[in-house]
């Protein structure tokens with residue numbers, strides 16, 4: 244299968260180019276970076292996008308219009324963006340698009356465990372920690388985790404998180420995503436890490452995941468690349484591709 248990588252000179256794109264090069268049955272036809280013409284990617288059956296939230300929609304529109312499947316790791320997928328992608332796909336129902344905020348198996352399990360734990364705890368906050376050159380805050384993974392926890396709390400009939408939100412300094416209590424507090428740390432030496440802290444009377448539960456190397460994302464990316472031609476339409480997250488039940492929105 245012929246693959247083109249968008250963002251090929253970036254931290255993730257370069258790793259994906261190497262992973263595709265090693266994967267049996269996958270051929271890297273081209274790696275594109277900012278400003279490159281997309282023409283060479285026209286030969287590909289699947290594009291993989293790890294670019295920038297400001298670039299990804301143009302790339303995706305182009306791929307769908309040209310009948311090319313896409314695996315997207317770039318973050319920044321709001322509900323409006325997801326709706327836009329669905330609209331483009333309506334005109335090309337044979338095209339498959341997989342969008343996932345995180346391709347690492349450990350991170351996917353961390354989100355899954357957090358979703359399961361959500362209904363048992365009154366308090367919950369998320370701390371995401373990343374390398375200092377990350378383009379966005381909060382991370383796509385933290386946003387997705389917060390949304391999934393909020394949905395699980397609502398389904399269980401829990402009210403809003405009861406903890407104090409007063410702050411003398413703006414930002415001290417983090418961002419509010421669907422009622423869940425999210426704190427973003429940017430520190431040199433880190434790659435991608437997240438803690439979900441739950442609390443109730445007399446006990447806490449902390450679920451932590453660490454990506455210590457970008458290699459952690461590659462098995463998920465390669466699985467998604469192999470799967471996407473057989474999954475027309477939009478797939479959010481790779482839970483279904485990995486055989487985990489109950490895929491939930493994680494834009």
Ligand SMILES: NC(=O)C1=CN([C@@H]2O[C@H](COP(=O)(O)OP(=O)(O)OC[C@H]3O[C@@H](n4cnc5c(N)ncnc54)[C@H](OP(=O)(O)O)[C@@H]3O)[C@@H](O)[C@H]2O)C=CC1
Nearest residue numbers: 250252253254255276277293294298316317318344345346
């Ligand atoms: N889903 C997941 O599992 C993961 C997702 N990510 C996400 O992936 C994205 C990229 O992260 P990262 O690799 O660290 O970022 P980098 O900045 O290292 O890489 C992005 C690359 O994309 C290039 N680029 C920007 N626009 C375009 C375009 N239109 N066409 C082709 N290339 C383009 C940039 O070029 P230039 O520098 O010239 O602008 C840069 O080389 C982020 O949104 C990040 O959050 C990251 C890790 C895992």
Ligand SMILES: O=C(O)C1=N[C@H](C(=O)O)C[C@H](O)C1
Nearest residue numbers: 318344345377382383384435
């Ligand atoms: O930019 C990164 O590095 C990462 N981005 C993704 C996100 O925003 O969640 C996935 C992972 O956290 C690494």
